[in-house]
Amino acid sequence: MSATDVIFAVLVAGAVTLALRSALRMLGAAWGLDRDKGEGR
Amino acid sequence: MSSSALGQILVFASLVLTAFVAAVAIVGASGRKAPLVRAAGFGMRALAWLGVATSLVLLHAIVTHDFSNQYVAHYSDTTLPLMYLITTFWGGEKGALAFWVLSLSALGGALAWTHRKDDSPYTGWLLATTALALLFFDILMVFASSPFETFLASGGPADGTGLNPLLQNPLMAVHPPPQLLGFIAYTIPFAYAMAAMASGRKDGSWVLDARRWSLFAWVMLTAGLVVGELWSYLELGWGGYWGWDPVENAALLPWLTGTAMLHTFSVEFRTGLLRRWNVFLAFLTFFLTIFATFLTRSQLIQSLHSFSGSALTPFFLWYQLVIIVAALGLIAWRWNFLKPAGRIESYLSREALVVTATLLLLMAVFVVMWGTLLPKFSESPAVLSVVDSALAALAGITGQTHVPLTGAVNVGPEWFNKAVGPLGIAVLFLTAIGPVFVLRQAPGDVARRTAWRTLAVGAGLAVVLSVVLILVRGAGLSTASGMPFGAACSLYVKSLSWPGVYGILAVTFAMQVLGVASLDWVRSVRARRSAKSESPWAAAGVLFRENPRRYGGHLVHIGVALTFLGYAGAAGKLVKKDAVLAPLEATTLGGREVRFLGTKDRWEPIGGFAALEAHFVVLPKGRPIAPGVLDAVRAAVPGATAVEAGETPFVKVRFATEAAARAWLVTVTARTTLAPSLALMSPDRTRREVRLVPRRLEVLRVLPASFQRLAQAANLVADSAGGERITVRTGARNDPTMTVAALDAEAFDAFLAGWQATANDSVILAARAAAKDPTVVEVVPEGVGDVMTPEVRYYLKSENPTTEVEIQPGLLTDMYLAATPAQGAGEVNLTAMDHPMMTSLWLGAVIALLAGGALIAPVRRRRDPVAVARPEGEGAA
Incomplete structure (x- = not known):
């Protein structure tokens, strides 16, 4: 695995993690679990 | 897991999530369920990150030369420098689609973030429209055109096909992103318009929200168009407006309506007028971006931008139909609701001028669209007969004779200039007078x-x-x-x-x-x-x-x-001016002399091409030679008895004897014409023979004719030695060497001296024997004028050479040279042009872009007190 591979792997993993985080927040919001999180109204 | 498989999974996940987000947003907006609207916002942000991840996977495959990926193998190779490797991302249809998905999901994510504190149905419809627009491109990527397809039978080729040489230009590296981003960003104002209508927002605040996005889209699209123009100026040669490519015309359409929209937005949020105009223009601009993309991909019209074998045509046709039905249906449903807050009171108010300019721009849209599509449509006999009868009827009214149309109609620059020119001039006039008139102005104030x-x-x-x-x-x-x-x-x-x-x-x-x-x-x-x-x-x-x-x-x-x-x-x-020039011949253009000095070849390992450079010296006709230049020549030729100015750009170098002049001429012509490309091998002083071999054999691989050109140059050097004193023999077939033999030691030494570079005599660009006086050599030294070197590039992996022009920009005119090899020995075909006012064009574009960019930046926001929340009917400022 070259340095380029490692850098891209880290970046892709980071982006996928953030996507998963937003997707989980989406599900949380749909079930009304985010009322106290400071976002939403 | 291979990167292509990961890419496929991410694309598929993106499709599923987009459909889900669209559904959640629609249910949330229509059922007034705030949690679902919030959920859609988070989903949109997840989509943005998925777009980033997908793009990173594709970029990784490109930069690591993963030729098991069909897209990577088709559009890149191992010789491409990093900049053009990145360009490969959007260099083909599938990559351009991936770029579209990345950009639209990123814009959607930004949109969701800016509306994170608003979970009204308005936001719900906004996210729903954006998600539906994204869904179309996800569908294309999954079902029709994925950049992650692999070779089924093998692991792929050892090396890729490479990027089209025409695209290997720094400007081409930067042209598509702003161009595409401009197109893509017009989705957002459209989404705002749809959201305002669907949610029943009456206050017109959507134009305030959409305004910055439409300005962003305008700046991007303008930048894309201008860089494309600059590229076609430098790379393809300026074919004239409307002449370059129908797709350029198509890309102009959303720019025209987008420009109108910026102005009508400004009128609505300050006066409450032009509401219907704004939703219509937001729809039309968005539709035209899709229409222009459809023209590019569908090969409906012959274009440089077409991608061969595209399967996207039916998808785009359906998508356009859906947009038209949905948007026009919504506008019709909300027609009364979109009633403006008052009427235009005076023909000499800014709002009236904006409406006039908008009408003119829409006329220009119609004319450009008609002119771009007519050649294609008129290929059908039915359309041709309709156009013919219309023209016959028009001729009947105007009393002119009608010449029946016999074949497909060709519309050229003349037609466009005649049709669009007056509209452009009228819009320019309104641009001049518009800003001085105030909104809602009463006569006589x-x-x-x-x-x-x-x-x-x-x-x-x-x-x-x-x-x-x-x-x-x-x-x-x-x-x-x-x-x-x-x-x-x-x-x-x-x-x-x-x-x-x-x-x-x-x-x-x-x-x-x-x-x-x-x-x-x-x-x-x-x-x-x-x-x-x-x-x-x-x-x-x-x-x-x-x-x-x-x-x-x-x-x-x-x-x-x-x-x-x-x-x-x-x-x-x-x-x-077009001319065929032999070395040291000249032509004139606009009072300037363009003198051809000769050609040189060059090998570029990065990019993998051989360039044949044509060297020209350009100077005002008859300009005297500066004393400093004469001094430099004196210093460069210590053996000269006198150095004096000849007929510009020549300097006469006089020697004591004819033999000395001839020897120096041999040296200097060998140095300027042969030494850069040929190296000496095994000089034999006793036999007075030397072999010359090409410095870069790669040049011969892509440009076999370059050896013949060098042999011709060697013969010219031999001629300058006089009589049979030097002879040149080229090797047998497939032997890229030539043998030079000299009759006497003096000629042999003079020839060899051509390879012993000294700093001094590199000031001589070219030399020839004076016609009348054998003791005089005429030289073109550095500093007599500007040296310009247009070139032709021959690529290892492409059969088509590209012509790289050389431009000398000037405040009022650009000197523009393009040269290709001609039939005769060492001759070139020169195209020289004087392009007036080009600097003004580029300067204007830079000013407009910088100012537009500064307007997007979040400066202190000044909402005008009048417009937005004003009750209907109280529009006066």
Whole structure:
């Protein structure tokens, strides 16, 4: 695995993690679990 | 897991999530369920990150040369430098789609983030529209055109096919992203319009929300168009407007409606007028971006931009149908709801001028669309007969004779200039006068009197500036060509023909835009300075910060006016000359002499191409040679008895004897024509023989004719030695060497000296024997004029060579040279052009883009007190 591979792997993993985080927040919001999180109204 | 498999999974996940987000947003918005709207917002942000991840996977496959991926194998190879490897991302249809998905999901994510505190149905519909627009491109990527397809039978080729050489240009690396981003960003104003209508927002606040997005889209699209123009100027040669490529015309369509939309938005949020116009323009601009993309991908029209074998046509046709039905249906449903807050009271108010300009821009859209599609449609006999009967009826009305159409109609630059020219001029005129009229202006008020005064002064200034321009250009032409001053001025005026009078009108109105904008600014600066002790520049800066829309708008208009000056000049008669030149022959263009010095080849390992450079020296005809240049030649030729100026650009170098002159000529021509490309091998002093081998064999691989060219150059050197003193033999077939034999030691040494470079005599660019005096050698030294080197590039992996032009930019004209090898020994075909006012074009574009960009930046937001929340019917400012 070259340095380029490692850098891209880290970046892709980071982006996928953030996507998963937003997707989980989406599900949380749909079930009304985010009322106290400071976002939403 | 391979990167392609990961990419496929991410694309599929993106499709599923987009459909889910769209459904959640629609249910949330229609059922007024705030949690679902919030959920859709988070989903949109998840989509943005998925888009980033997908793009990173594709980029990784490209930069690591994963040729098991079909897209990577088809559009890149191992010789591409990093910059062009990145360009590969959007260099093909599938990558361009991935870029579309990345950008739209990123914009959608940003949109969701800006609305994170608003979970109203309005936001729900906004996210739903954006998600549905994204869904279409996800569907394309999953079902029709994925950049992650792999070779089924094998692991892929050892090396890729490479990027089209035409695209291997720094400008091409930066042209598509802003162009595509401009298209993509127009989705957002459309989504706002749809959301406002679907959610029943009455206050028109959506234009405030959409305005910055539409400005962003406008700046991006303008940048994309301008960089594309600049690229076609440098790479393809300027075919003239409307001549380059139908897709350029198609890309202009959303720019025209987008420009109109910026202005109608501004009217609505300050007066509550033009509501229907705004939703219609938001729809039309978005539709035209899809239409232009469809034209690119569908190969409906022949274009440089088409991708062969595209499967996207049916998808795009359905998508366009859906957009038209949905958007027009919604507009029709909300027609009464979109009633404007009042009426336009006066024909001489800014809102009336904006409507007029919008109508003109829409007419231009129709004309450009008609002219772009007619050649294709007229291939059908049915369409041809309809067009023919319409023309016959028109001829009947106007009393002209009708010539029946027999085949497909070809529409050229002349047609476009005739049809669009007047519309452009009229819009330019409105650009000049629009800013001085105030919104909702009652006839006879003070503001209107000021407006008239500004216009009058502006018009006066315009006339003065136009006259000055004509006189300056006339004087320049007169000095260069020697014709009388009056005739030169008249020639310049005629050269502006677009035809004729358009050019003058364009110049005058452009000057009026400059005049009016400058006057407004100067007046405001003066007013500010009378109250506060600020420097003029500080006052101008504060004015811009406090009212960026007004003063930034002026700057954009100034940029547009300068661009128009460029168009008026470039669309007028360019001075163009074609000539076949042998070494040291010359042609003249616009009072300048262009002298061909010779060709040289060069190998570029990065990019994998051989370039054949043609060297020219360009200088004003008859310009005397500077004393410094003569001194440099004296220092370079210590054996000379005298150095004096000859007929420009030649310098005469006199020697004591004919033999000395001849020996030096052999040395200097060997150095300038042979030594850069050929290396010496095994010089044999006793036999007075030497072999010459090409320095870069790669050049011969892509350009076998270059060896013949070098052999011809060697023969010219032999001729300059006189008689049979030097002979040249080329090797047998497939032997890329030549053997040079000299009759006497003196000629042999002179020839070898050509390879012993000294810093001094590199100032000699070319040399020849003087016609009459055998003791004199005529040389072209450095510094007599500007050296220009257009070239032709021959790529290892492409059969088509590319012509790289060389341009010498000037304030009023650009000298433009393109050269290709000709049939004769060492000859080139030269195309030389004088492109007037190009600097003005690029400068104007830069000013408009910078000012537009500054307007997007979040400066202190000034909401006008009037417009938005004003109840209907109380529109007066």
